Amino acid sequence: MSQGRITGAARVAGIAGNPVAHSLSPVIHNAWLEAGGVDGAYVPFAPADAAGFEALVAAGRAGLILGLNVTAPFKEQAFALADEATAAARLTGSANILQFAKGRVLADSSDGVGLMRGLAEQAPDLDVSGRAVVVLGAGGAARAGSGALIEAGAKVRIVNRSRARAETLAADLGRSVRVMEAGQALEGAALIVNALSVPPQLDFDLVAPGTVVMDMTYKPLETAFLKAARDRGLPTVDGLSMLIGQAAPSFEALFRLPPPRLDLRALLTAHLEQTT
Template sequence: MSPSPFRTNRITGAALLAGIAGQPVAHSLSPVIHNAWLEAGNIDGAYMPFAPKDAAGFDILVAAGRAGLVQGLNVTAPFKEQAFALADEVSKAARATGSANILVFDEGRVRADSSDGQGVLYALSEQASDLALKGAVVVMLGAGGAARACAGALIEAGARIDILNRSQDRAEALAADLGPSVRVAQAADLAEADLVINALSVQPAIDLSVLKPGAVVMDMTYKPVVTPFLAAARARGLTTVDGLAMLIGQAAPSFTALFRRPPPPLDLRALLLAHLGEET
């Protein structure tokens, strides 16, 4: 089922308003996803982008949510840790990483959750179904918010995470925060990896030839869907997982939380690839 080129759901005075907050946020595909679901389900609602200039601006946006002006937010960089800190109630998934990508406002209270981990697990199940995470060695490239956000679900699934980051101090700080299943890695540790995840906003400079033949390579970036990092892994014959699959995986629980109902059936991947003008 594909949405029509013209919006068919009506916006009334009872419309449900949610959105995504980040800086920058203009690149986000979340409004495309959630508004397509709203249209497909003929739901009286809208999903909007919000771009607070700074932490103070994000505080104001959360205050607006407490005041009933918006019923929920997805949160992206650089506000995920701030979102967690502002919440009155925090889910287990959000607590595991100290960050949140979902805020739900209910009668002046703020509930924080994180679906980033669900997004990673969904993407791996869709595109690397043979990978067993229990006992797997996961090398995470980067020690920022993206790495933090997905680590909890991987740890809970039984994986060991090695953080490989240019700044040793940041890697050590993240490992200390996440607990005994996480350690700081060196480049030589790539040879042991069952799964390598790029959690950097730039393309990593690592030698893929050291990976074992059965290793899986994932990139959280989805523009382009097949990044140079994934293209190089494919050229080696490795299984690859793209960031678009992760985005789709975290979107469904977000929609359910924000609009208080599950999303209607829709081929999101086809919709998003068409939106991006790409094929995979």
């Protein structure tokens, strides 16, 4: 929280999820608020259930908060509760940003932006256009990431324990998406993205050399999934790069201000070292 700058005119936004205590978003946004001398605060909210999240959105409609970042399990509900949605949110049917203004709710999704910026930072030579990309999972993060990859020209292969959920996602996203079993999906893939909240079980013997492996999870920074990939000599992209990539558009949407320049990776790495 930006120390000494909280007044009756403070701008208040936050992040909603359950669980949410692990989130690094408050560290990022409050550092930006403090660096910019902004009278404001970014706080975590942990609604117990869908009804609790709906009540939080009602508080936004009532003008109590400027906006929310949204994380699991509320991204699809966030989209459903909005009055308007950006193209990115409509493509995926989920939202990680809700902006409140004059009693109305605008839904947006910056997860896809974050994923593509993370790839550009840590795998700059990767071009997914016309190539197969494997996405592990079929939840909100998988939806947003798959949408961005489709826009970049990728052919997305969804691998998920619940085939029915994966088929629903594929139907929503269109012809560029197929549901496949892991062994078949890995063949010829240029990129593998873990969008699961639990460590995936993957046979790296089936992964071709040079395949980029990305994990959306950032705590721990080196997940067992990424470590296994690195042990095989595969290039990797960590979840911190995606988080950093989506943070700036979130800050601008929530606080209606551009973020000041900060070395977020250094800030977050130091924070993670202090809390683990």
